[in-house]
Amino acid sequence: MKNSDSSDLLKRLGVDIDAETFQHALTHRSYTYEHDGAPNNERLEFLGDSVLSLAIAEEVFRLFPELPEGELAKRHHVVVSAWALARVARDLNLGPHIRMGKGEAASGGADKDNILADTMEAIFGACYLSEGRDAARDLVLRLIAPLLLDESVREAGRDWKTDLQVLAQGQRLGDIRYEVTGTGPDHDRTYFATAWVGERAFAQASASSKKEAERMAAREAVRVLGA
Incomplete structure (x- = not known):
């Protein structure tokens, strides 16, 4: 799949991730299968998941000082879920920028919640590597933290x-x-x-x-x- 020029996506993200790392973040494993082992975003996704989780845990702890541990965990869970991350990804029009194999693209992969969410996590990981922990945390808070105060999100994503x-x-x-x-x-x-x-x-x-x-x-x- 040929993806859209990603420079406008970087502008919307407001970060300066180096081109090679950003390309990795946007590459789904299905692309690797069709392009002789080209690097994909799974390792960056692993890193970004931790960046996301810690940043949101800190923010939940700060925003809701009266809530018990169980309620903090519920709010954290909702906004780091695949559903919530995919919602943010769609707002960014991320799907067309994801590199994936022809089969995955034909099956609508660019709009699948899990692929969008995994790519968002990979972007957080890429930002961490390129710009450091503070920049990655700021990116998470800018994109994801507002969902913590959105009652409709908490209802829609509740377990x-x-x-x-x-x-x-x-x-x-x-x-x-x-x-x-x-x-x-x-x-x-x-x-x-x-x-x-x-x-x-x-x-x-x-x-x-x-x-x-x-x-x-x-x-x-x-x-x-x-x-």
């Missing part, structure tokens, strides 16, 4: 299935399971999930993926339980 599990265990309601059915053609399928707690069907929801349908059913079940 409802874990929340339901905790509630059900605390109230001794029984085991949780999900029943999922799907309708429609493969390219435009809708999934319907029912969240069962013990012997009771607590809630139903629909979405375009099984995972999201289950998550939304868990959300409705949590609301039924009054949490």
Whole structure:
């Protein structure tokens, strides 16, 4: 896949990552498979994940001095999730700049949450290597930290299935399971999930993926339980 000129992306990021490192950050492993082992962004992603996690942990700790550890962890989890990182990546129009193999590109890889999120992490890692820890931290805070104060993000990215599990265990309601059915053609399928707690069907929801349908059913079940 031929990616767009990345100079405008660097301007939007407001950083000065050297060209070779930035190219690595934008290279998905599928490109490596088709180009005889060309370097990809997996190592930078590993580094950037830690840069991101620490910067957001510090910011959560600073912004919410009254919250207990469990609530701090929830807020941290939401904004470092693949969903949140992909949202930021789309705002930056990152997808067209990612180098990937023809097969991955044809399958819509430039708009997949996991690929967008991994590339964002790789960019944080590249910034750390090129400009140092402070610059990388500033980049994370500029792009990601605002999500901490966005209630819609916290709701959308919340781990409802874990929340339901905790509630059900605390109230001794029984085991949780999900029943999922799907309708429609493969390219435009809708999934319907029912969240069962013990012997009771607590809630139903629909979405375009099984995972999201289950998550939304868990959300409705949590609301039924009054949490």
